[in-house]
Amino acid sequence: MNQSQLVDQVEKKGFAWHAEYWKHNNEFHHHKKAQLVYVESGYQYLYVDSCQFLLPQNHVAYIPSNRPHKTTHASEHVSLRTLYFDVEGLPPFYDDLYLFAIPTVLREMIMYTEKWSMNMKHNESEQTFLRAILLELPSFVKNAVPLITPVPKTPVLLETTAYIHNHYPSTITIDELAQLCFMSIRTLERQFKKETGISVAKYIQMVRIIKSIELLSEGQHTINEIALLVGYNSAQSYSNVFTKLMGQRPTQFIQHTLTP
Known part of the structure; x- marks a missing residue:
């Protein structure tokens, strides 16, 4: 059954x-x-x-x-x-x-x-x-966090997203992803946008922010530590991306969403 x-x-x-x-x-x-x-x-x-x-x-x-x-x-x-x-x-x-x-x-x-x-x-x-x-x-x-991440349909682009999930703490370039897919950068960008509705760069951002939300929820790391753990070289750059995607800064998110 x-x-x-x-x-x-x-x-x-x-x-x-x-x-x-x-x-x-x-x-x-x-x-x-x-x-x-x-x-x-x-x-x-x-x-x-x-x-x-x-x-x-x-x-x-x-x-x-x-x-x-x-x-x-x-x-x-x-x-x-x-x-x-x-x-x-x-x-x-x-x-x-x-x-x-x-x-x-x-x-x-x-x-x-x-x-x-x-x-x-x-x-x-x-x-x-x-x-x-x-x-x-x-x-x-x-009242939930509105962060929905679409994924592509073709196997080669699914491999690309899997690579992103496995390497998000490190620097990921469009060039290395294109080489992984055996595509030109232009073809990769066009095909990825066609299948997901967002750019490769935006996808990487969303994966990192989703992971950072998990870390914020655990309450075991500072924002500076979380920024480094999810692939940003400074708390300021992380906070800027977080604010752009979530509409509020990480500190506000903790206060409004995670604090009982």
Whole structure:
């Protein structure tokens, strides 16, 4: 029995499935229940309709009911926390796809559901708790970090994005990426922009900023240290890029988003 069949056979309105080493379904599939997937560690690519997105660590995807999708792993080990919901009768909000950085409260709530992972029997407290997550989802999405990273379709450009993810702390030049792809710089830039809607330079920036958000969330490093860890040679240059993408400086982000 595959994942989709198992999910559709669960008669409960809410269902939790936690997996440290997730086995990806490389074929498009869909299920009656809507899906909320939290990437606890690693990162993966999410394919929905004709679009492809990066879903990195500490990010969440809400996939509507009956929406064809598939995932492929982009890192060796991916730990996923997945919740499934019956959304029949709920507002139009629940008919759309959402990807966002996970708020602290939602992360703690999802982690708490591990006690019910793969529980096939009805449990009233479980269903009440899962329903609370579902009904609060619009608020989580509204206040989430709006940083969605599309990914290209062709294998050679996917290799390019994988290279970026593996080398973001170092200096990455367009020239070395072009050599990796056996393309001219001009061809690489044109093809990458065509498939993702953003430039290679912007993609590198977004990967670094996403990683810096993870480090900011951990609260174990100063902004100066984080700047160096994600590939910037100064806190000022990092802060400038962060502000351009996020609309606020790292210090403001910590105060407004991470502080309880």
